[in-house]
Amino acid sequence: MTSAGAATVTTVGEALISLLEAHGVDTVFGIPGVHTVELYRGLARSKIRHVTPRHEQGAGFMADGYARASGRPGVAFVITGPGLTNAITAMGQARADSVPMLVISGVNATPTLGKGLGYLHELPDQRGMMEKVALFSTRVTEAGELPGALARAFALFSSSRPGPVHIEIPTDVMVKPAQGLAAMLGNAAPPEPDATAIASAARLVAAARRPVILAGGGAKRAEDPLRRLAERLGAPVIQTANARGLLHGHALCVPASPSLKAVRALMAEADLVIAAGTEFGPTDYDGYGDGGFVLPANLIRIDIGADQLVRRRVTVAIHADCGEALEALLLQTSAVAGSESGAARAAATREAAFAELAPVMQAQVRAVEMIRDELPGSIIVGDSTQPIYAANLYYDHDRPGGWFNAATGFGALGYGPPAAIGAAIATPDAPVVCLTGDGGFQFTLPELGATLDAGAPVIFVVWNNRGYREIETSMLDVGVEPVGVSPAPPDFCKLAEAYGIGAQRLADIGDLPRALRDARATGLPRVIEITVD
Template sequence: MTTLGEALIHLLEAHGVDTVFGIPGVHTVELYRGLARSKIRHVTPRHEQGAGFMADGYARASGKPGVAFVITGPGLTNTLTAMGQARADSVPMLVISGVNATDTLGKGLGHLHELPDQRGMMAKVALSSRRIDKADELPGALADAFALFASARPGPVHIEIPTDVMVVPADGLSPKFANAAPPAPDGALIAKAAALAAKATRPVIFAGGGTRAAEAALKRLAEALDAPVVLTTNARGLLHAHPLAVPASPSFKSVRKMVEEADLAIAVGTELGPTDYDMYGDDGFRLPENFVRIDIDAEQLARHPTTVAVQADARAGLDALLAALAGKTLQADGAGRAAAARTAARAELSPAMQAQLDAVETIRDTLPGAIIVGDSTQPVYAGNLCYDHDRPGGWFNAATGFGALGYGPPAAIGAALAVPDATVVCLTGDGGFQFSLPELAAAVEADARVIFVVWNNSGYREIETSMRDVGVEPVGVSPAPPDFAKIAEAYGIPAERLAARSGLPDALRRARAAKKPYLIEIAVD
């Protein structure tokens, strides 16, 4: 007899899942039946939040959904923060959890790990939350989840299986596939957008995280329109060193000036959120009168007034717009406008922030093509403001959107396992690192060759600065950091501490040569 727990593993394999992140418990034992005999690799984090962040990093680096197995109750609530980050950044994540036996649900009888309404809680964060009550419901539930990932704005999906349902017979279950596709761009709307573009004399393009798989189409359209391309945080790495690229936040006055002088803005795959467009909270971002949006999400398109709103996948929408232009090209001084915005944006950074940006660029230049996974720390803030990465999809962090601290280390582990041939760097601060420090053990156990770069300024320096700026005497912003090198060595990870940033290039080269997890701590005055 094949149980539903065993069938789950076979069905996941059929959907191309090769890795799951999870911590087994008494409520998920039956989900693990057959896992050891499958081709799926199981990675054990040290906390369920780490499982979610690893799944997130795996998804961003691989382009495939990240999958997490967690227990009911505390296991799932621990994963909720990671799901919030995935929802904010449109990351495909499948969370499969247990739940108590069917006849106990909602009765408040005090069972282990009991929640009043687990699905109700998850429905507030997940794109969907579904309970499997019968064995034959599982193939359809998985098909629906993977169809959503493929055809709509992705995010976290939750499936729960009661402990009594995990063990029911499930012989003969076959996988289902929905063959879903993103909505095709509306030809009439594309024609309107093309007409606006053909008349523009100073167009500009905004590229968000939704364009990460559409670099070639984005480049062709930008060159046809001679339009500067402002890259949000999640689009960094696209158009590296291209004369039309503006890898700088539209929160900068210089970038906003370029936008205000434009007669057309085209936004592709971006939610226009304030953590990209209004980092300083001054409500100073203004769009030109003619505004075209291309986005896969109809709800997202309805949130801002537009001249033309096209629901489509970024690549399909860009290709359609380019085709509608029928070979027309503009001369709009795009390179000059982009260069002026880039130069002026960098000049807006404070000397301290420029020094932090130098550290990020040192990592890029020493380790070309690396994936840099960030946490909420000062060099990452600087990079999000103004930084040109050299690998599409190779710069991501949790310092925008939901803003979960402790994201970097586990997400970097997930990325390293997704793309084992890539050099993966985790750039984290001493405060954020302590949120997920035990995941060093998971890196060693899984042979995730992450280079952990710890920016140690002995506290939450950014928060301390924010307090001082508004006249609040700093409290609670100086958590004493441990000896990170000793902790790393206790896990069997080589480590070194730098007293000056000048030693970073050589340390990075030693770390890459080690071909194993490695820790570099930078002491910051």
């Protein structure tokens, strides 16, 4: 902030940008407003890229997709009041899937807070509301508090099970002088694997003859030690939806949901289960709500979150990052003779699991495989739509961390399009495909404009069955006459063209590979609509 003849004074808003840069932030997603103007002071002069969604929920979902694809925290700027409440859904999704997300918002001037005077965008207790969703929410009241607030957030992201964090800055604090603030850059890391726990786990491993490994989203960046341990033990590796892409095509890979009977049978026959980075959520382990999942009797559990480890009975708990814990187990099990039946058990389970799927689901899985095979190494970001549900049950992706969606856990509809934009910005060299349904796409359809603005070449594959078919089926299954499940879809191709984005409608799924190839060749965003009976 400057005036004629005056020295330059750094404000809290400007200091925020500099501190974010120091923490390695290169992109923020947000919609500026009168309550955040001062947070944008200095942004244009920084190296941080700003991406403007069409809705604050989109900002949160973009930050989520960016974080999942890059492994770094996604950052969103939103205004106080409706801007922040619009972002709550995205924060809920990030909380459910342990995604590092930093949401920075404004809040009304300090003297007005909590008085109910009717100021613009006023909430009775904004921070109190956010504390119910975020891992923590804090208010910066003085310039000197800003480095510590950011340091606390980034330390949490790097040392424990991550999720959304909220920092709010009152409008009168944003303009305060903030000379000489330095980033508090720490080296916060997860706890080291406890030697006693590793030794106990190693003894169980040495005695096991039919071991199985469960891999969850917490293991998606630990492919190398996971593979080496699985090969040493001859242990089939079962993957939840957020772990797909690990051990692609490997003889020990079981890319199938523990909700399937065949996978549960494999676990039941095991004399030891090693669970790495999975919270045993019902949408992964009891997707049909039949109560058929039983926690393994002999269970080694690895998790970065201490709170997770005490929520379920375990034989040995290892509080650590999955990669480090698996490496420690490898060191302690070098003399173990692995099971010779692992590959056969994995193959039988794969065959039986796929056979459990109804023919229509098998066809949907093959449609997803078309995307994978035509665009190797792609990131496929899903919404809640039938092919995603089917592939979450059974599908082998070819890129660790390259398959994620909102159809498990929190289950936010409309997640796919903006999250795919965030993923494309994070990984500009990878093909990014958003697989969404006609219902979910309409939740966040305006983000087509954002992908064009950002130059993010997302390929939007729209599975158009003219309604909420999964919900309609659920109603019919329990004898409820379907109501409200047939919202008329627009002409997606015409809407895409209205944004200046190329589009193509397919009547035959067999035309999808060629359409994907042509779309990728353009290097531009594209919409491919598949009409489904």
